[in-house]
Structures are given as structure tokens and as C-alpha cells.
């Protein structure tokens with residue numbers, strides 16, 4: 001089995017506070033891997049380490065068997081952060097063109113990809129509208145489009161559907177399934193149980209520790225639970 005992302009014995013402190021303790025995670029190519037845990041459990045810190053934005057105090061992160069941070073590997077990621085990193089006064093097209101140029105895509109490639117990713121997130125009609133006129137949900141979808149512009153092999157989404165209505169949430173998940181079908185590995189953080197159910201495998205986090213890792217079905221079967229919430233409570237997690 002080849003793993004696209006590996007985190008080995010990761011521990012981390014901010015000041016004197018221990019934030020992560022002995023994290024070991026192996027993510028398979030082409031799976032949707034969820035990090036589920038309450039606010040402050042360390043999800044964002046973990047994904048920042050995966051992308052190489054943050055170096056762990058102890059332990060190693062490997063992407064495609066290469067030790068992170070590696071500039072070459074960093075380009076293989078698309079990262080959709082919690083707060084939208086968009087230029088409000090620019091149009092969607094200008095924003096995407098800018099992100100595409102950061103990844104050194106040619107002008108014609110950018111033009112082609114802008115059309116493709118905007119189709120994916122159903123925003124083509126709003127391409128030439130300034131982002132400040134977008135609704136919150138539209139901004140989230142545009143952020144997803146921006147994270148996909150360079151055709152990344154791995155996409156990391158930090159709480160992608162926070163503040164998004166159920167219909168849009170569904171459409172973002174449909175998009176994630178389509179990406180998975182095309183071989184993209186998807187890593188998603190969430191504190192929402194029903195979203196966790198949609199992942200192929202799930203790591204449950206509490207206080208900077210991994211308390212369980214498996215598919216949602218196996219996690220439930222293992223303890224005879226009918227919901228992921230029950231599993232989380234069983235392993236010592238807190239309610240949302």
C-alpha cells in the first residue's frame with residue numbers, strides 16, 4: 001500500500017502548551033480522509049503541517065515519500081483555508097487568474113482552467129463580478145475553485161462547508177466525489193458528524209491526540225454504535 005501523505009510521531013507545542021501529541025496518520029492516494037474533532041482539537045494545525053506551511057516541533061511529514069516542507073511537493077496541494085483568501089475588489093476571473101499565475105500556469109492554460117473550475121462550482125455566470133458582491137456561499141465555492149486551479153493531486157479543505165446551507169453543502173460534496181473519481185486525494189477537516197460520515201476514512205481527534213482511525217462503517221461496527229457521534233463519545237470525545 002502506498003501512502004500519499006504520512007505523518008510520523010508528530011508532537012507540537014505553541015509556547016508551553018502541548019497542541020499535538022504523537023500523531024501518526026497515513027493517507028492513501030484517492031481517498032477522502034476526514035479529520036473530525038471539536039474546536040481547538042488541532043485539526044487546522046495538522047493540515048498546516050501536511051502542506052508544509054508549519055513545521056512540527058517533533059516528527060516528520062512525508063508527501064509522496066518526500067520529507068516536507070518541499071517546494072516541489074507543496075505545488076501538488078490545493079488548500080482551501082477556513083477564511084476565504086480572496087481579493088474582494090477584484091472579479092472572480094481576476095482572482096483566479098492571479099492564483100493561476102502564482103502556480104506559473106500559462107495564459108492560455110489559465111483561461112481554460114478558469115472556465116473549467118468555475119463550471120465545477122457553478123459560478124460561470126458570475127465570472128466578471130467583483131467578489132465583494134458575492135454571498136458567503138458563493139465565496140466559499142470560489143475559494144474551492146481557486147484551490148483547484150492548478151489541478152492539484154491533493155486537496156485540503158479546512159471546514160469547507162461552515163456557514164453554507166444544506167443544498168450548497170450537498171453540491172460541494174458532489175464536487176468532492178467527482179474529484180475523488182478522477183484520482184484526487186481529499187483531506188477534509190470537520191466538526192460536523194454527518195459530514196464525517198461521507199469520508200472514506202476518518203481520524204477522530206481530541207485534545208491534540210488521535211483517538212480512533214478507520215472507515216465510518218468500521219468505527220460504528222467496532223463498538224456496535226449507530227452513529228459517528230456515539231463512536232466519538234465512546235472513544236472519549238466531546239459532543240460538538
Ligand SMILES: Nc1ncnc2c1ncn2[C@@H]1O[C@H](COP(=O)(O)OP(=O)(O)OP(=O)(O)O)[C@@H](O)[C@H]1O
Nearest residue numbers: 014015019037038039040041042043044045046191
Ligand atoms: N499560532 C498559534 N499560537 C498559539 N496557539 C495556537 C496557534 N494556533 C493554534 N493554536 C492553538 O492550538 C490549538 C489547536 O488549534 P487548531 O486551530 O489546530 O484547532 P482546530 O481543531 O482546527 O479548531 P477549529 O475547529 O476551531 O478551527 C488551539 O488551542 C489553539 O488555540
